[in-house]
Amino acid sequence: MTMFMTSAARAPLVTLSLALTLGALVALPGTAAAHATLESSTAAANSTYKAVIRIGHGCDGAATDRLTVELPDGVIAAKPMPKAGWTLATEIGAYDKTYDYYGTPMAEGVRRIVWSEGSLSDAFYDEFVFRARITDLPDGTELPIRVTQSCGDAQVAWTEIAAPGQDPHDLPHPAPVLKITEARGGGHQSHAASAPAPSTVTVGPITASKAFARATPGAARTGAAYVQLRNTGDSPLALTQIRGEVAERIELHEMKMEGGTHKMRQIDHLMIPGGGTISLKPGGHHVMMTGLRRPLVEGESFPLTLHFDTGLEMTVTVPIGPVGAMSAHSHN
């Protein structure tokens, strides 16, 4: 897929002449002024951004059956959310450069998302969602996210981009614009790729330490991660969810002896008593990662965000150690 390779299209803001060219693609000049918009139009550099694209009407009264979203440069590792009743497809293409994605070079990825074969009546409203990594973009960068709405043969292209000094409100079909703000310092949202990996993280009463994962052999798409959690508070805390970009599914598992063999199963939380320490370790509780996006390579690391029942969350950098013996680990 090379349709994004023209040099003008690579710039965060394209020139007026390109904006006019894109404007000429609009098939329905008389469309009402309700726009395709972003629920949240700002995002921090070096953060994960959840884009919610709001579609408030069809194409001149016709129902929308297809929505195409083009991802600008600097927005990587995108992952769209499927919608019931719609077919979801992505197109992979080269990025404008190779990005450092948590220590892994990433030169290509999703550049276009298409939800199709659905039906959104002109009378109704709906939202289309994707998540992506906002890279180390300068404060104030404006990223147009071009959205094309199709209704059978008709189309409305929300792809126009304001020229420098031009008010986007003057455009009949402005592309939704995402404005980049400064990376938040110190918070869990900030994962500058160059930041040193802390071995111990404390948030509130919880201290996480000794995190590690094992490198995955060959084409294995399943991995496990471990961490020690100490609760210095008086009240018990429950680890309820673990999130990360490293894999499609991340679950909390326990290992039990059953009829002489180790069996593992998913658990929905893990209690850490007040003043207590719980170790996730091989042969015991572990973080199960299935659908790994890329092999876990020894010497690299990736972040996991731990969510607790009190709303507390913390991001732990998980260094990847050598491929270890996993014989106790039966995946069923």
Ligand SMILES: [Cu+2]
């Ligand atoms: Cu497991």
